[in-house]
Amino acid sequence: xxxxxxxxxxxxxxxxxxxxxxxxxxxxxxxxxxxxxxxxxxxxxxxxxxxxxxxxxxxxxxxxxxxxxxxxxxxxxxxxxxxxxxxxxxxxxxxxxxxxxxxxxxxxxxxxxxxxxxxxxxxxxxxxxxxxxxxxxxxxxxxxxxxxxxxxxxxxxxxxxxxxxxxxxxxxxxxxxxxxxxxxxxxxxxxxxxxxxxxxxxxxxxxxxxxxxxxxxxxxxxxxxxxxxxxxxxxxxxxxxxxxxxxxxxxxxxxxxxxxxxxxxxxxxxxxxxxxxxxxxxxxxxxxxxxxxxxxxxx
Numbered sequence: 001x002x003x004x005x006x007x008x009x010x011x012x013x014x015x016x017x018x019x020x021x022x023x024x025x026x027x028x029x030x031x032x033x034x035x036x037x038x039x040x041x042x043x044x045x046x047x048x049x050x051x052x053x054x055x056x057x058x059x060x061x062x063x064x065x066x067x068x069x070x071x072x073x074x075x076x077x078x079x080x081x082x083x084x085x086x087x088x089x090x091x092x093x094x095x096x097x098x099x100x101x102x103x104x105x106x107x108x109x110x111x112x113x114x115x116x117x118x119x120x121x122x123x124x125x126x127x128x129x130x131x132x133x134x135x136x137x138x139x140x141x142x143x144x145x146x147x148x149x150x151x152x153x154x155x156x157x158x159x160x161x162x163x164x165x166x167x168x169x170x171x172x173x174x175x176x177x178x179x180x181x182x183x184x185x186x187x188x189x190x191x192x193x194x195x196x197x198x199x200x201x202x203x204x205x206x207x208x209x210x211x212x213x214x215x216x217x218x219x220x221x222x223x224x225x226x227x228x229x230x231x232x233x234x235x236x237x238x239x240x241x242x243x244x245x246x247x248x249x250x251x252x253x254x255x256x257x258x259x260x261x262x263x264x265x266x267x268x269x270x271x272x273x274x275x276x277x278x279x280x281x282x283x284x285x286x287x288x289x290x291x292x293x294x295x296x297x298x299x
Contacts, residue, residue, distance in 0.1 A: 015043035015096045018088025024102030025055040040111035051078040103218040110214040114175035125205035128174035129214040136220040150207035156273035158202035169194045191249035200260040250288040
């Protein structure tokens, strides 16, 4: 039995990449080509197809037949985007983990640069690169840069910048230490759960942004966030089979932020500093919190 376990450790890839997808035939081949063409090659690519009814299955199976690093899994029915995102991590085996989508692409050295930094800086939780928006044809739209101070040595400062500054949560597509990610609640079935996950990870250690534009984010009308553009519609994306629900997205968001702070392993002083940042967040979002109440009264 010991020999089997040792073999599993030896054969385990350093990185697991999770690609949850639903009806991605239009752009998934570009995404797969950019992943399989990375200069860092020691990874497994887990594709979880959430019941697609287009050519996604055909494309993925064709690629998997040519590259043994690909594991293609298919669900008979769509179980929701959150279930699918969490699933690819739960079956991952790598020391590091990265989520990818079917419509984004990466320059060839993205993984190499991120893992190089993680290997040299054991206290860093996750590493990503600068982001460039591209259109559906791959043409550059604009660069996306934020100064969020996620590399601060103080957890309360990292927490503050992630919850109190405007950003697009692209850090969720970083290369992340699997050990750190297992300490979190992962994605939740509520609006803003990616923000909560990033905030929770920030309490575990600093992030780092490689100063190169290696992540190409696809911005186009068919993107999920364009179709489900309100907190109420996002709930249907998370749980496709759910009926009509009352929605208090910003109240829920505050409760989840408080939960990750109170449940963290931080000392009392740092927890209090984080709670003070939540008071800043309430002041910033007080209109959204009021809107939660008025929306539900009207509907």
